[in-house]
Amino acid sequence: MDVILLTQVPSLGNPGEIVAVKNGYARNYLIPKKLAIPASKSNVKQLEHQKRLIKAKHEKAKIEAEKLASKIEKFSCTIAKKAGEEDKLFGSVTAKDIEESLLKADIHVDRKKILLDEPIKKVGIYEVPIKLHPEVTVNLKLWVVKE
Numbered sequence: 001m002d003v004i005l006l007t008q009v010p011s012l013g014n015p016g017e018i019v020a021v022k023n024g025y026a027r028n029y030l031i032p033k034k035l036a037i038p039a040s041k042s043n044v045k046q047l048e049h050q051k052r053l054i055k056a057k058h059e060k061a062k063i064e065a066e067k068l069a070s071k072i073e074k075f076s077c078t079i080a081k082k083a084g085e086e087d088k089l090f091g092s093v094t095a096k097d098i099e100e101s102l103l104k105a106d107i108h109v110d111r112k113k114i115l116l117d118e119p120i121k122k123v124g125i126y127e128v129p130i131k132l133h134p135e136v137t138v139n140l141k142l143w144v145v146k147e
Contacts, residue, residue: 001026002039004047009035016047065133068107072130072138077101080147083123092119093144098128102140120144 001023005013009030013019018039021030030036037043079101082090095114102109115129115137126142 003030003036004039004043005030005036007035016051018044018047062133062135065136068109068132069136069138071107072102072109072132072140075102075105075107076141076143077105078143078145080145081123083146087123087146089121089123089144092121093142094119098140098142114140 002018002020003026005015005017005019008014012021026036026038031038077098079093079097081093084090095111095116098114098116099109099111109130109132113131115131120126120142123144123146126144127139128142129137129139131137
């Protein structure tokens with residue numbers, strides 16, 4: 001029996017895949033637990049339609065991310081913090097600080113998308129990666145200067 005998976009089933013497949021399973025497994029386990037639906041013609045057509053909608057939405061999000069990426073590449077962010085001797089900062093520059101600095105320039109980026117391995121603790125010039133989309137990552141030029 002062919003079924004369309006609604007959720008990920010270990011050792012069987014991912015959501016949206018059409019897989020062949022034994023009749024008893026489908027009727028007694030997958031379908032009653034809402035893990036799959038029978039792969040009838042109407043269900044397959046509906047699945048294809050949903051895949052097209054998701055693909056179009058994904059493409060639109062990618063285009064928007066690329067526009068934002070080009071805007072970020074042209075932008076140079078400067079953050080002033082108090083620093084002691086040997087250019088060590090009192091405190092650090094975090095993703096929240098970078099997000100606030102970008103907001104002042106009218107660039108809206110969620111701080112979870114700013115990929116800082118660890119907070120910046122020294123004065124200098126940094127390349128900070130920002131993952132706007134699974135396929136779009138851009139580097140922000142960040143200047144950390146003494147206040």
